[in-house]
Amino acid sequence: MKKVLNLIAGLLVLYIPVTGQTLLSTDGNLSMTFSLTDNGTPRYSLDYKSKPAVRPSSLGFKLKKGGDLKDGFEIVSVDTASVDTTWRPVWGEEAEIRDNHREMLVNLRQKSTNRLMSVRFRLFDDGLGFRYEFPMQKKLSYFVITDELTEFAMAGDHEAYWIPADYDTQEYEYTRSRLSDIASLADSVTGPTYIWVDRPSDKAVQTSLQMKTDDGLYINIHEAALVDYPCMHLELDDTNLVFKSLLTPDPAGDMAYMQTDCVTPWRTVIVSDDARDILASRITLNLNEPCKIEDTSWIKTCKYIGIWWEMINRKSKWSYTNDLPNIHLDKVDYNKVNPHGQHGATTDKVKRYIDFAAEHGFDGVLVEGWNTGWEDWSNKMKDEVFDFVTPYPDFNLPEIRDYAKSKGVKMIMHHETSSSVRNYERRMDEAYKFMKDNGYDAVKSGYVGKIIPAGSNHFSQWLVNHYLYAVKKAADYKIMVNAHEAVRPTGLCRTWPNLIGNESARGSEYQAFGGSKPSHTTILPFTRLIGGPMDYTPGLFENNISKYNPKNKSWVNTTLTNQLSLYVTMSSPLQMAADLPETYEQFMDAFQFIKDVALDWDKSYYLEAEPMEYLTVARKAKGEDKWFVGGTNGAERRVSDVSFGFLPAGKYKATIYRDGKDAHYRTNPQSYIIEEKIVTPKSRIKIPEAPGGGYAISIVPAK
């Protein structure tokens, strides 16, 4: 990290002239303008190659007391700067990330109240970030935001790839529609049916929101560095096609408690006329603070298997017994009840998983349902729902711990909180210490269910604060965190790289809950992944879930090689092979790709991309002469056209895992072909992709 910090410290700051309040990106493609209206309302706009990306849009806030911060402003000063530096993430899609932007800090004063507010704009070649800053001042010390008025005025009735706004979950199918059709389609959206779903409006959507204009611009709106502030949704005025920030409220209906000096998260607009640039954008990471962990040597990428999919598909259970009407953790004696015999996390099975992991070179084994309390954990508003330290009688933790160690495999802890966040915080130190005492370095945490205390939402300021608290405290213990159902990521993994994963979208588990659209993974990289990696849990080789549980008629809506492609197209330092070992044993030739694929990269190449249709990505493994290509296709059959210009000079052996001729996610998903070819930087190969299909290529120097 020292190196990164030195780079930051040494960044080149140039004061450059601006024409009025206009800022140009270094490549000249993007132009942003700040202005005040006649009544002193701050506005900004953004053009890309002279086309409007964001029409003039208002900035400001409604406050609970002291008058709103939305008009009556004058400009005190405008400071500009230019930054061009690089930094090295601990892990990620590139070994080195360039931060090249021009900055404009507009310092405003509200004349009637003398309150100061600034807006800091950073214009990159691939988009804009801006945030509000409130200097410490007597006139504005503590304040409560009741509404953020930030607008994103669209220049047309764009196509949007959206999921509905929800204060508690992101686990929706994406809908592609015109902006003007969002409201009418809101009711037809497929999403979770859990009781904690909380959708505020039929006209509001979540970020990151991907759009495409009729004249071929790709526009993406999200936020970066969401710290101590509520998560933002976007509410559409569908007459004027203007989005407005819609924050997640607290139980009192207020949004954010602020104390100057302070800043909001960055609001980001990525723009290009090439969809691939959206995927290549590093704006979200660049707008986050540098790494705050001094020694990051303990942060490792992790390829893992786990006792999880068999509970998701209902082959086995998290729970241990059916004997008891309910569980009081402090009173129950599991040694005195009858096990129901379907418990997944048994010592013997875990040891078989450890064996499989060791044999095939996996780093870790996740086990869910290892700890007491799973008989009645969900939706009970139960405060003391788990203690995070007590195993079931048939999970012999010391034996498993020692066995895993002897095999060189890391056990991955699981902390389902059932959203009882106070209970988790109270027990967190003990739980983390228990992990370290037993050799666990990483935890998958979960926030299923309504937040306790009642009335709070998953994405409110209060909870946003909690998730980061859990990550920071984990860092104190040198523990890596993969938080599910937590707020969607906004690039915080730059600052806290022990946050190695999040769910925060509809993961592959839904393939056992009725299935997801074949196009689902062609939109996630444009949306969910803009904020950070996802623990999507790919690798589902068995499509017919009823083979695991005859009562479960769900179907995995992808081909087998589509699943392989996801290890490349959905980059993550944490990747699961989600299916069961006995399934993989039937497809060891295809499984080889999962064994081979890297998790960390020197460089990534975005070869083909169209939201919700397809994407093809090549990546060079970090520090190795190995390349991997993933082509993920949507619902329509197509042919991918791959140029290997990303390779250095030389001859390489490419092993291609692709859809069989008649492959189809629904009718013939396990049809695949594995072929080897010699490729050079000049090679160009056309690879057919089935509906719901895709392919993967591993490339090594030819001997």
Place this chain on the structure above:
Amino acid sequence: MKKVLNLIAGLLVLYIPVTGQTLLSTDGNLSMTFSLTDNGTPRYSLDYKSKPAVRPSSLGFKLKKGGDLKDGFEIVSVDTASVDTTWRPVWGEEAEIRDNHREMLVNLRQKSTNRLMSVRFRLFDDGLGFRYEFPMQKKLSYFVITDELTEFAMAGDHEAYWIPADYDTQEYEYTRSRLSDIASLADSVTGPTYIWVDRPSDKAVQTSLQMKTDDGLYINIHEAALVDYPCMHLELDDTNLVFKSLLTPDPAGDMAYMQTDCVTPWRTVIVSDDARDILASRITLNLNEPCKIEDTSWIKTCKYIGIWWEMINRKSKWSYTNDLPNIHLDKVDYNKVNPHGQHGATTDKVKRYIDFAAEHGFDGVLVEGWNTGWEDWSNKMKDEVFDFVTPYPDFNLPEIRDYAKSKGVKMIMHHETSSSVRNYERRMDEAYKFMKDNGYDAVKSGYVGKIIPAGSNHFSQWLVNHYLYAVKKAADYKIMVNAHEAVRPTGLCRTWPNLIGNESARGSEYQAFGGSKPSHTTILPFTRLIGGPMDYTPGLFENNISKYNPKNKSWVNTTLTNQLSLYVTMSSPLQMAADLPETYEQFMDAFQFIKDVALDWDKSYYLEAEPMEYLTVARKAKGEDKWFVGGTNGAERRVSDVSFGFLPAGKYKATIYRDGKDAHYRTNPQSYIIEEKIVTPKSRIKIPEAPGGGYAISIVPAK
């Protein structure tokens, strides 16, 4: 504690016959009846010497789901028992407490739903306790109470001594009125004007509620063992004179989250035709669980002084500087700001207090405002408001620690949380550890301001859980807790005797905020103290607050010897001498009583009592041949008539501190007489008490 536990284990359980569902107290004075109405609604009533104390009153609950638990019940069985045992509290008004009651457990089944609910009644000679119990059952596992329907139907338009219901504060003046006048008087109540006041209804009052009937019955309603349940208020149907339980809601408007098996707190009705029996009642303690702390040797009574009154009266300040618009604890450097010079908790002053404490035999010194953050701690909804471990630059903690130790004086910690309870819980382990590392054994905690997270109330289930969590965790560290602004006590100090104090009422601080009624301390023992001791902070010798701060025109509405009486009439294991050392130095003859008075008792004798008018109490110091008498008077001049029959045979020297002839709380409060008399068990002395006056007597064997 072993001894207590053995006593409990060995209690005599007799199954006694009952006539129908009627239970008689062992002395035959109280009779309670349980019945079901035609539609299966459970009801109870209570008579005292054949007079109705509680007319037939309904029992039950409204639930969020699954149908209410209020009617359609049938009786499954009725179990009765009789208990007569004694137990020894760690500290208190008596060395040995008798628990003599008859019990009736009515097991009910709701016919339409097959759900089971029981009501356990315990009838003592001085009143009734009952609670609801829900056995573990498949038909009723988790449930949410939206309303408790427990009624207390009064038999007449009694006089009541009441403060209005409030979900966040109890710091009101008491009003004496007919029940039917409560609503019309609600607006004229004097109470705190803080922004967190939250009064739900003009017809609702707080418990403990004291009443007096026209035919001379004293009736007191409260609750015991408030654990993991919201605090109860009482809402009056003033047409029918029926009180109904009014619980404190959570932010979602629900009341209590329950998981069977579980119980509610006890609802208590103390009844007598002698007001002194209300004060002598041990029902609240008897209905709590035995002590759960194995080794209680570290729990000590504590007489203390402190740097507190001078901030309350605004002579000095908790804060250190006026330089900063606000404080970010993680950024501020107090060494770089200008002190405003009015900071109270300076090293030199603390050392003078330690000297004074040591010289006059006090156990401890409390210091408020010792830690950083007081510049903007209140009503800011500020999450990280205090860290509980960082002293101001002018409070040299190691020097003070070592000086106190050298003088044999204990420092008392202060943890104001500003009601940011998550922040307190997150830092609690570190804060308690910091205390132990620096020799602090007791903490005064505070919950001023709106609860954070917003939308929660001080007396909701969520917060009730927090206060006990803080006490239990303190016990782990062998720390004693004196919690201010927490929920009112309900006898939990029996179970957790490290809870040595609470505020939970209008304390003597209000004498610097405009004053309290002269009768205030004649009603507190009938109301607030029913649940446990109060850190009332008596000992105010200087009535004219403007002597401390010319801008503060408040007046202490008592005579000086009234203040002395409170050390006896308001028994507490923790007693402050609240005024400034320099004030005490002017009245060293009277101050001698505060130095002498005991804090823990073998036996208490309630000699005279009338709510809101007067009370006279004698107590024998635990393990010593010393007796102390306190006579606290209300607003009207009277003569106390004290018989010394509580003394054993022999001659004793009584030092009497009483009002001077012309003493008056308003015009001549510092007029007092100190006289010595020889008394025997046959002595009877008439002692005049001034308006707002009172007296104190210390008694030792005559040499």
